[in-house]
Amino acid sequence: MRGLSKASGARVGESQTVTGRLAFNAKVALLRAKRGIRNAALRPTGWPLSTAAWTGHRVEVRSPLFVDVRPEERAYELGKIQNLRAAVRRLNGVEVPAGALFSFWRQVGRATKRRGFVSGRMLQSGCVVPSIGGGLCQLSNAIYQLALEARCEIVERHAHSIRLDGMPIHDATVAWNYIDLRFHPRTKIRME
Numbered sequence: 478m479r480g481l482s483k484a485s486g487a488r489v490g491e492s493q494t495v496t497g498r499l500a501f502n503a504k505v506a507l508l509r510a511k512r513g514i515r516n517a518a519l520r521p522t523g524w525p526l527s528t529a530a531w532t533g534h535r536v537e538v539r540s541p542l543f544v545d546v547r548p549e550e551r552a553y554e555l556g557k558i559q560n561l562r563a564a565v566r567r568l569n570g571v572e573v574p575a576g577a578l579f580s581f582w583r584q585v586g587r588a589t590k591r592r593g594f595v596s597g598r599m600l601q602s603g604c605v606v607p608s609i610g611g612g613l614c615q616l617s618n619a620i621y622q623l624a625l626e627a628r629c630e631i632v633e634r635h636a637h638s639i640r641l642d643g644m645p646i647h648d649a650t651v652a653w654n655y656i657d658l659r660f661h662p663r664t665k666i667r668m669e
Contacts, residue, residue: 557612
């Protein structure tokens with residue numbers, strides 16, 4: 478597992494230890510169980526896609542697709558782009574009514590190979606590691622920025638544990654299914 482750049486505060490070449498990985502996996506299992514119980518009580522809706530013309534206010538967020546130009550990272554950058562494409566297919570045209578609860582994971586679903594997701598880069602325990610669905614945080618960051626611009630009520634949002642070069646000041650990380658981005662729009666919104 479690769480360490481982070483010096484700009485992130487971690488040492489380059491630093492690897493995640495076996496103990497650290499086991500501790501991380503145990504925490505994830507507990508958080509996923511907790512989320513499962515919470516979701517049983519509060520089931521956010523997956524919203525249908527719409528093809529109708531949108532006449533409301535428009536907000537746009539842009540971010541560069543390629544952030545690490547090193548040749549050894551090329552496959553992970555391309556994997557991230559594939560993962561973004563797979564997720565955007567599940568979000569493009571989604572209309573969320575005013576006051577409804579939007580959930581990133583409820584709408585996108587679990588990132589699996591069978592669903593078209595591939596290996597990309599993700600942050601885990603302070604290390605950049607390959608992971609199926611890696612790179613989806615770039616999309617959750619953009620959706621969070623849009624939600625802020627649209628004055629949505631943010632219900633759940635988690636920042637990354639560390640900042641990498643090129644990350645927005647206010648970011649929103651996601652990790653299936655225990656770290657989500659959820660919000661209530663004040664007016665009907667549509668994602669394109």
